[in-house]
Amino acid sequence: MTGGEVTRIVAYLKEAGVRIWLDGGWGVDALVGRETRAHSDLDAAVELDKLASVMAALAPLGFRVEVDDRPTRLVLAASDGKRVDLHPLVFDEEGNGRQIGAGPNGGDAVYPAQELTGNGIVCGRPVACLTPELLLRHHTGYKPTTKDRHNVRLLCERFGLPTPRTYLDRVREPNDDTLD
Numbered sequence: 001m002t003g004g005e006v007t008r009i010v011a012y013l014k015e016a017g018v019r020i021w022l023d024g025g026w027g028v029d030a031l032v033g034r035e036t037r038a039h040s041d042l043d044a045a046v047e048l049d050k051l052a053s054v055m056a057a058l059a060p061l062g063f064r065v066e067v068d069d070r071p072t073r074l075v076l077a078a079s080d081g082k083r084v085d086l087h088p089l090v091f092d093e094e095g096n097g098r099q100i101g102a103g104p105n106g107g108d109a110v111y112p113a114q115e116l117t118g119n120g121i122v123c124g125r126p127v128a129c130l131t132p133e134l135l136l137r138h139h140t141g142y143k144p145t146t147k148d149r150h151n152v153r154l155l156c157e158r159f160g161l162p163t164p165r166t167y168l169d170r171v172r173e174p175n176d177d178t179l180d
Contacts, residue, residue, distance in 0.1 A: 016057035030120025
């Protein structure tokens with residue numbers, strides 16, 4: 001997934017009236033203002049009640065449903081291998097989002113309103129993304145990969161955030177050498 005493809009997807013969704021916040025590796029790269037590694041997909045948070053609009057908006061780009069775990073997750077894929085991993089959010093009256101069933105022990109993952117305010121740049125274009133603090137939390141609670149370590153290092157160095165404990169000791173795993 002290239003930066004140009006990301007900005008095209010964001011533009012199509014905005015045109016369809018869908019709010020989108022970059023998450024995952026592209027969220028990190030948007031916050032630091034440059035592409036720092038290859039990306040196999042685009043992780044993004046969107047409103048749960050806008051998923052039909054998302055699918056309709058991305059259909060002209062060749063995206064079809066690959067994994068349908070609604071309301072928790074929806075993955076769209078194109079025949080050329082591009083993937084968009086959507087994290088659907090339900091919002092309360094204060095603007096806080098919840099991703100149903102995506103949190104620890106099957107609970108909801110919480111997206112506080114004040115942490116849906118990240119501003120990033122992809123290919124010179126402004127994009128909405130999660131804050132560095134929320135992106136860092138999204139990189140904890142599981143065994144980190146090389147990509148995760150790369151993302152966490154960037155977030156901590158660029159934004160002066162403390163390194164999570166699970167990232168302090170690096171144990172090299174077989175077949176864990178790639179950043180794609």
